Amino acid sequence: MTLKQLEYFLEIAKMGSVTRAAQSLNISQPPLSLQLKALEEELGAPLFLRDKRRLDITPEGRLLRERAQAILALLEETAWDIQAVSQEKQVVIRIATIGSVNNRLLPDKISQFCTRYPYVNFQVIEGRTDTVLASLTEGHADLGFVREPFNVSSFRMVPIRDPALPPDELDYFVTIAKPHFYDAPGSSPITLEELQDKPLVTHRRYREMLVSACRKKGFSPHIICENDEIQSSLSWARAGIGIAIAPYTSAVLNDDSSLVIRRLESMTFSPRVCLVWNQSMKLSSEALAFINLL
Known part of the structure; x- marks a missing residue:
């Protein structure tokens, strides 16, 4: 039994005639008759009583009509629900960050990102470099913003140029x-x-x-x-x-x-801001897109 057979059966029941059902479905009569015959053989029961003028639906046919209508209605409802879920898709990117990045750099970048990915939400955890790295290690955050120095062994890292600095100049x-x-x-x-x-x-x-x-x-x-x-x-x-x-x-x-x-002239260390993430964690396509934006 196929969905197409159920659709054909319902149209025959509605029109009371294979000929008129074929015209309504815009198909030829012989294939429609063959589909009806195959359905009756599979169910082991006649679905219509045939006379010269029209087809009268049997009790078995009425039961199938009721169930077929419910099946097709549920199928249509499911399709609508899936489309609705897709349209309302929401993805959360969890960011752990030091305060200076959260207050100055992130708002502009997130604003740019949301124009292209309006369904993405953000959760931001603010803390020190060590707590940011801990959040990444423990799986509480997807991406992190930290300031050098830090242990890079477990992380992927991309240096971030801060807009507060002149081009090509590191922090000081x-x-x-x-x-x-x-x-x-x-x-x-x-x-x-x-x-x-x-x-x-x-x-x-x-x-x-x-x-x-x-x-x-x-x-x-x-x-x-x-x-x-x-x-x-x-x-x-x-x-x-x-x-x-x-x-x-x-x-x-x-x-x-x-x-x-x-x-301060004499301290030559330049504490760059870096975007980091746990290299063992699989990131969503949206999180990867956010990395690319940065």
């Missing part, structure tokens, strides 16, 4: 502080030696880098606060507690005009 460290913390006014670059005995505030992951660079200059830095968030460093600087040491692309999040930002 700056000092952010109230003007009275500086020995000389202005916004020119500052050396590490000028920070000797100054109260410094820095992110925990940059502490060893700062200490090592200062010791090479013959002194130990006076670090009054280590924290896990760049925003905390900026808050301490705004409160006039000390000089914050941070990457430039994080410092531009500052909106306090009373703070002076000066490039």
